[in-house]
Amino acid sequence: MTTAPRNVLITGAGSGIGAAVAAIFAAQGDRVHLLDISESRLESVVASLPEGSAQAHVVDVTDYYGVAGVVESIAAAGSIDVLAGCAGVFDGLAGIEQTSRELWDRVIDINLTGTFNVVKPVAQQMISQGSGSIVLIGSIAASRALPDGLAYDTSKAALEGMTRRLAVDLGRYGINANLVAPGVVETGIRATSEEILGDMVPDTKVGVGTNPDLMKMLIPMQRGGLASEVAATVYFLAGDGAAYISGDVIHVDGGWIAT
Numbered sequence: 224m225t226t227a228p229r230n231v232l233i234t235g236a237g238s239g240i241g242a243a244v245a246a247i248f249a250a251q252g253d254r255v256h257l258l259d260i261s262e263s264r265l266e267s268v269v270a271s272l273p274e275g276s277a278q279a280h281v282v283d284v285t286d287y288y289g290v291a292g293v294v295e296s297i298a299a300a301g302s303i304d305v306l307a308g309c310a311g312v313f314d315g316l317a318g319i320e321q322t323s324r325e326l327w328d329r330v331i332d333i334n335l336t337g338t339f340n341v342v343k344p345v346a347q348q349m350i351s352q353g354s355g356s357i358v359l360i361g362s363i364a365a366s367r368a369l370p371d372g373l374a375y376d377t378s379k380a381a382l383e384g385m386t387r388r389l390a391v392d393l394g395r396y397g398i399n400a401n402l403v404a405p406g407v408v409e410t411g412i413r414a415t416s417e418e419i420l421g422d423m424v425p426d427t428k429v430g431v432g433t434n435p436d437l438m439k440m441l442i443p444m445q446r447g448g449l450a451s452e453v454a455a456t457v458y459f460l461a462g463d464g465a466a467y468i469s470g471d472v473i474h475v476d477g478g479w480i481a482t
């Protein structure tokens with residue numbers, strides 16, 4: 224059985240899914256290390272968690288050495304048992320015509336390279352421990368192109384490939400790697416993406432998440448998901464019950480993937 228407390232590193236922990244992941248692990252007695260670009264969002268998440276359970280790290284996931292420094296500091300105090308890679312930004316519905324080189328670079332840099340930046344030092348640490356679980360957050364966008372932007376779709380599809388290769392590389396060390404692919408989840412992603420990407424994105428406010436009729440049409444369960452529903456799947460995949468699951472993509476999307 225899993226013995227608490229585990230050391231859990233969560234990127235994008237200042238809001239939405241990452242904050243919900245922090246809440247579920249902290250509630251179970253694990254130590255959560257929260258990484259986000261936003262200090263103020265991190266402060267409010269830390270304040271919402273049991274006292275002493277969380278440590279905040281204000282770092283941009285695109286800063287390879289900054290992220291490596293955080294990983295090193297956590298590992299120096301013990302181990303990194305779980306990585307939940309949640310940091311990501313959304314580019315509205317920007318298709319090929321609306322996607323500038325600048326927007327492409329920024330979305331790929333955060334969603335894809337930013338994930339590599341975290342996975343690389345964490346995997347090295349987990350290999351030295353001979354244990355660990357990596358759970359990345361992808362999206363239905365990897366399988367259904369229309370509701371998101373070109374760079375976002377591409378980044379999320381690439382994360383599925385990264386997850387499979389991580390499973391191949393890390394299985395022999397007793398480490399599993401999986402990806403949770405949410406559909407529409409009610410979070411602050413539109414506001415935070417607008418804050419981070421500025422006017423590079425034509426309009427982050429459009430999409431399935433802001434259109435109840437479209438949501439009913441596309442999602443068998445006819446509603447958006449909750450961040451806590453995604454977090455519960457992350458928690459399961461990082462636990463003993465999922466120890467023999469690796470390289471998999473689990474959709475938490477109200478049945479959207481079936482359509």
Ligand SMILES: NC(=O)c1ccc[n+]([C@@H]2O[C@H](COP(=O)([O-])OP(=O)(O)OC[C@H]3O[C@@H](n4cnc5c(N)ncnc54)[C@H](O)[C@@H]3O)[C@@H](O)[C@H]2O)c1
Pocket residue numbers: 234235236237238239240241258259260261264282283284285309310311312313333337360361362363404405406407408409410411412413415416419432
């Ligand atoms: N909300 C949805 O409908 C939905 C659907 C599918 C997938 N996802 C994915 O779930 C993940 C979490 O999204 P969310 O909906 O909780 O969004 P959110 O905006 O509520 O939370 C994302 C957090 O990531 C942080 N972040 C963004 N760029 C960062 C960077 N460069 N460095 C460090 N931190 C950074 C933000 O500051 C924010 O606190 C993302 O990867 C997103 O693509 C979300």
